Amino acid sequence: NAGVTQTPKFRVLKTGQSMTLLCAQDMNHEYMYWYRQDPGMGLRLIHYSVGEGTTAKGEVPDGYNVSRLKKQNFLLGLESAAPSQTSVYFCASSYKRGSGEQYFGPGTRLTVT
Amino acid sequence: GENVEQHPSTLSVQEGDSAVIKCTYSDSASNYFPWYKQELGKRPQLIIDIRSNVGEKKDQRIAVTLNKTAKHFSLHITETQPEDSAVYFCAAINAGGTSYGKLTFGQGTILTVHP
Numbered sequence: 001n002a003g004v005t006q007t008p009k010f011r012v013l014k015t016g017q018s019m020t021l022l023c024a025q026d027m028n029h030e031y032m033y034w035y036r037q038d039p040g041m042g043l044r045l046i047h048y049s050v051g052e053g054t055t056a057k058g059e060v061p062d063g064y065n066v067s068r069l070k071k072q073n074f075l076l077g078l079e080s081a082a083p084s085q086t087s088v089y090f091c092a093s094s095y096k097r098g099s100g101e102q103y104f105g106p107g108t109r110l111t112v113t
Numbered sequence: 114g115e116n117v118e119q120h121p122s123t124l125s126v127q128e129g130d131s132a133v134i135k136c137t138y139s140d141s142a143s144n145y146f147p148w149y150k151q152e153l154g155k156r157p158q159l160i161i162d163i164r165s166n167v168g169e170k171k172d173q174r175i176a177v178t179l180n181k182t183a184k185h186f187s188l189h190i191t192e193t194q195p196e197d198s199a200v201y202f203c204a205a206i207n208a209g210g211t212s213y214g215k216l217t218f219g220q221g222t223i224l225t226v227h228p
Contacts, residue, residue, distance in 0.1 A: 031213060031214040033214075033215070040122075040220070040221075041220070042119075042202060042218050042219060042220040042221045043157070043202065043218045045215060048213065048214075048215060050213045050214075056213075058215070090156060090157070094214045095214075096214070100145040100147065100162075100206045100208035100214060100216065101147060101159055101162065102147075102159075102214070102216060104156040104157050104158070105156060106155075106156050107156055
């Protein structure tokens, strides 16, 4: 049982490049989330999904797109990376009818130069 | 929507002292309050949580208290140890409502325990 995994762990992009971050969970969770974490800003929700084929905007969605084609995977895309998107990205998942506890992935450190 | 304020932003204590971190929330419908610990370079991990039908919960050296009337909850760590040094986040949610599991996090507290 791997829990929540993320790939890649680190990435450096040039401004304007695109990339996709992959999140996978093997706990059969219905809900999945993408956060970004910046110093002094805590965890801010980018997008979330309440089930396969559904996505919704969170607190800071601009510049990002997401897809959830399979229940176990949640992809975060950056179409044209900007330096302001330099951050640590965390994926998380939770049960629909659970306690509310979220399980986090190990994070992806992204630097945009 | 929910708003969670967390204080202090940094906390420095000597080993063996107690540490208290406080959070306030705005939505009276919130009923689940988890605390996460994030060590340097690691993922946030749940350390303790409390539901709105409980006023206090303890787990060894850590405890959480909830005051629903005042809409605030606190994390208490006793007999602190250097390995308690980390960033701590509080969060709130109306679990079971239409929040779709979306936790609202506080801004985090950097706790440093000096040997």
